[in-house]
Amino acid sequence: MVKITEKKKTTTTNKEKMNNNKKEPESEIFASCSFSSLGLHPSLCDQLRDRMAFEAPTHVQAQAIPVILAGEHVLVNAATGTGKTVTYLAPVIHHLQDYTPRIDRSRGTFALVLVPTRELCMQVYEILQKLLHRFHWIVPGYVMGGESRSKEKARLRKGISILVATPGRLLDHLKNTSSFVHTNLRWIIFDEADRILELGFGKEIEEILDFLGSRKSGSGSKGNEVHEFKRQNLLLSATLNEKVNHLAKMSLENPVLIGIDDKKVQPDTLLERKGSDMNKEMEQPIKMTNSSSADYNLPAQLVQRYVKVPCGARLVVLLSILKHLFEREASQKIVLFFSTCDAVDFHYSLLSEFQWSPNSQSDAEHKQQFLRCKTLRLHGNMKQEDRRTTFGAFQTEKAALLLSTDVASRGLDFPKVKCIIQYDSPGDATEYVHRVGRTARLGQRGDSLLFLQPIEVDYLQDLEKHGVSLAEYPLMKVLDSFPLYGQVPRGKKFVSIDLHPWVLTLQKALESFILAEPKMKNLAKDAFCSWVRAYTAHRGELKGIFMVKKLHLGHVAKSFALKEQPSLVGKSFQMQTKKRKRDQKQKQKGPMRKRKVASKT
Numbered sequence: 001m002v003k004i005t006e007k008k009k010t011t012t013t014n015k016e017k018m019n020n021n022k023k024e025p026e027s028e029i030f031a032s033c034s035f036s037s038l039g040l041h042p043s044l045c046d047q048l049r050d051r052m053a054f055e056a057p058t059h060v061q062a063q064a065i066p067v068i069l070a071g072e073h074v075l076v077n078a079a080t081g082t083g084k085t086v087t088y089l090a091p092v093i094h095h096l097q098d099y100t101p102r103i104d105r106s107r108g109t110f111a112l113v114l115v116p117t118r119e120l121c122m123q124v125y126e127i128l129q130k131l132l133h134r135f136h137w138i139v140p141g142y143v144m145g146g147e148s149r150s151k152e153k154a155r156l157r158k159g160i161s162i163l164v165a166t167p168g169r170l171l172d173h174l175k176n177t178s179s180f181v182h183t184n185l186r187w188i189i190f191d192e193a194d195r196i197l198e199l200g201f202g203k204e205i206e207e208i209l210d211f212l213g214s215r216k217s218g219s220g221s222k223g224n225e226v227h228e229f230k231r232q233n234l235l236l237s238a239t240l241n242e243k244v245n246h247l248a249k250m251s252l253e254n255p256v257l258i259g260i261d262d263k264k265v266q267p268d269t270l271l272e273r274k275g276s277d278m279n280k281e282m283e284q285p286i287k288m289t290n291s292s293s294a295d296y297n298l299p300a301q302l303v304q305r306y307v308k309v310p311c312g313a314r315l316v317v318l319l320s321i322l323k324h325l326f327e328r329e330a331s332q333k334i335v336l337f338f339s340t341c342d343a344v345d346f347h348y349s350l351l352s353e354f355q356w357s358p359n360s361q362s363d364a365e366h367k368q369q370f371l372r373c374k375t376l377r378l379h380g381n382m383k384q385e386d387r388r389t390t391f392g393a394f395q396t397e398k399a400a401l402l403l404s405t406d407v408a409s410r411g412l413d414f415p416k417v418k419c420i421i422q423y424d425s426p427g428d429a430t431e432y433v434h435r436v437g438r439t440a441r442l443g444q445r446g447d448s449l450l451f452l453q454p455i456e457v458d459y460l461q462d463l464e465k466h467g468v469s470l471a472e473y474p475l476m477k478v479l480d481s482f483p484l485y486g487q488v489p490r491g492k493k494f495v496s497i498d499l500h501p502w503v504l505t506l507q508k509a510l511e512s513f514i515l516a517e518p519k520m521k522n523l524a525k526d527a528f529c530s531w532v533r534a535y536t537a538h539r540g541e542l543k544g545i546f547m548v549k550k551l552h553l554g555h556v557a558k559s560f561a562l563k564e565q566p567s568l569v570g571k572s573f574q575m576q577t578k579k580r581k582r583d584q585k586q587k588q589k590g591p592m593r594k595r596k597v598a599s600k601t
């Protein structure tokens with residue numbers, strides 16, 4: 001096994017970045033060579049330059065493309081927004097255009113790209129279409145959940161040379177679409193490999209590999225077919241973890257590791273590969289170190305901050321920061337992450353409809369839209385066509401706010417996103433890395449802001465363990481900048497955020513708005529319930545940081561502009577909490593009671 005490590009990590013601190021917040025130097029992003037020097041076909045190089053305006057390859061492209069062209073199995077770990085998509089698509093196209101006789105549709109699928117989400121599926125397909133412009137005989141296509149099966153069947157019957165797919169729908173077609181020809185399959189690519197597994201597609205992937213006869217013998221495989229071509233499998237992500245190790249063991253043979261440093265791979269597995277070993281099965285698995293101690297590749301020019309907000313003031317602070325950002329720069333794109341679909345729906349309606357005038361609250365005529373920017377939403381419970389519309393709109397808009405769940409956290413490449421706000425904290429550091437990776441792409445500058453309650457600040461230490469450090473956001477300065485009743489509260493020092501006049505006034509206005517709108521009240525209640533459920537679902541080490549029992553549910557309700565904690569859920573939730581406390585007490589008391597009983601008798 002050979003390892004090729006990416007460029008040296010920059011050691012610029014977050015503070016230095018803020019003082020000197022500009023684009024990453026070109027040399028940090030692009031290699032000093034050309035696409036043609038990597039061995040790609042001239043027409044493909046022309047296409048990359050003329051149609052896509054790619055002048056030079058990025059570092060990961062320069063490292064990985066020759067290795068992929070050489071037919072190696074590859075595991076790529078490179079920062080978000082460094083061009084991994086072209087890294088795997090270009091070599092595949094290079095080889096396919098070179099087949100004699102020319103490939104045609106009747107020969108079915110030659111390359112398969114597996115992705116975790118529908119949006120990423122569409123995005124990869126769009127890039128494929130651009131790259132294939134000069135190679136009309138190579139047909140791109142996609143299959144994914146939410147689309148019409150029968151239309152997909154018809155397309156598969158006609159033949160798709162490079163197929164992009166989500167795992168569930170692909171497996172469906174492998175089982176049920178007999179006209180789907182995959183006997184010529186030569187490449188299987190897992191884009192965002194770790195996410196595919198995290199979403200619970202592990203079983204599907206095993207079945208897919210079995211169906212395609214690409215699961216390695218010795219890993220419980222049914223299929224170990226002899227193929228006309230040597231199969232080549234590729235795994236890529238900005239974050240690789242233990243789960244990927246399993247997939248790598250199953251699907252990669254003697255892989256070349258690109259961008260993976262010594263810390264992430266245990267020394268005994270760094271086998272030097274000899275030329276004659278190339279086709280040998282990987283004798284030893286790749287062992288990643290536990291993800292809790294691994295450093296992640298974050299764009300060096302990304303400015304990362306956190307804001308510490310008491311629970312009850314969260315909503316007001318969110319709205320205030322958004323207002324501040326859009327007033328400072330109207331033409332910008334921001335992505336705002338939530339933990340649940342209900343939370344997205346509530347905040348989307350609130351931000352789209354809430355009107356207010358901080359200067360004359362009594363006069364309805366003076367009310368203005370609180371946030372004047374185009375607002376969009378994206379989550380997994382939306383209809384497919386609405387997801388498609390949002391995805392397209394946020395790609396083309398110059399100024400917009402996108403509210404989303406983690407469905408937008410992986411791989412999506414929205415141009416010119418300026419800032420990422422994580423209003424609800426991510427599941428773990430991996431998700432943090434991917435969420436913030438929607439900005440600061442390809443050397444562009446970008447900001448990220450993580451909301452934390454005072455009881456959650458230990459999360460910063462968890463991120464530190466992964467080499468991610470955040471500076472504090474100057475919240476008070478921002479709150480003080482808003483004029484209230486025509487005056488900016490100058491000179492006064494407000495010690496607590498909850499008692500800041502701007503916060504108090506805006507909170508009151510939000511609560512009145514919600515109270516007056518039954519539709520909004522229901523959305524708020526639903527969002528409250530699912531938010532609490534999501535909070536209880538934090539896994540692993542994070543359970544000790546995001547502890548439901550530390551939450552004040554009345555304050556949580558306030559963060560949904562509810563004057564009271566929703567009674568129904570509140571009751572059942574309180575009952576659960578009480579029961580848990582009772583059980584805990586019982587556990588502690590158990591032996592003592594026994595002793596008491598014993599002493600009585």
Ligand SMILES: Nc1ncnc2c1ncn2[C@@H]1O[C@H](COP(=O)(O)OP(=O)(O)OP(=O)(O)O)[C@@H](O)[C@H]1O
Pocket residue numbers: 053054055056057058061078079080081082083084085086237238410411412413437438441442
């Ligand atoms: N050589 C290049 N020159 C200029 N732009 C490029 C080049 N390669 C890729 N890009 C652009 O860089 C952006 C990021 O690429 P891509 O989405 O493939 O990144 P990624 O590494 O897959 O990110 P993520 O980890 O978030 O999925 C895209 O807009 C892409 O068009």
